[in-house]
Amino acid sequence: METRRRSVVKAVIWNAIGFSVMTLVGFLATGSASVGGVMALVNTGLGFVTYLIYERVWAGISWGRVHV
Template structure:
């Protein structure tokens, strides 16, 4: 089983990559770095929270594991 700390670190790294991507997409879509960045921050906060919950649920599921 995965530790909570590992789940959180994985989620943070994943969301930093997503933040950068969403900032760029927001900038391209709106033409504004401020609006694009704000959209990216909101998306990252929601995504981080949901990803941590998702990972913790799957950490408790034994289906598909070997050993």
């Protein structure tokens, strides 16, 4: 089982990567750094919460795990 702290750290790192990518995509799509930044912030916030919920749900599912 994965600890909550590990899930949070994974989510923070993943979202930092996603934020960087989304900022670039938003800038390229709109030509505006501020609009691209807002798009990235909204996306990152929603993605962070969704990812944490997803990870915690899967942490409680034993299907597909091999217990040694």
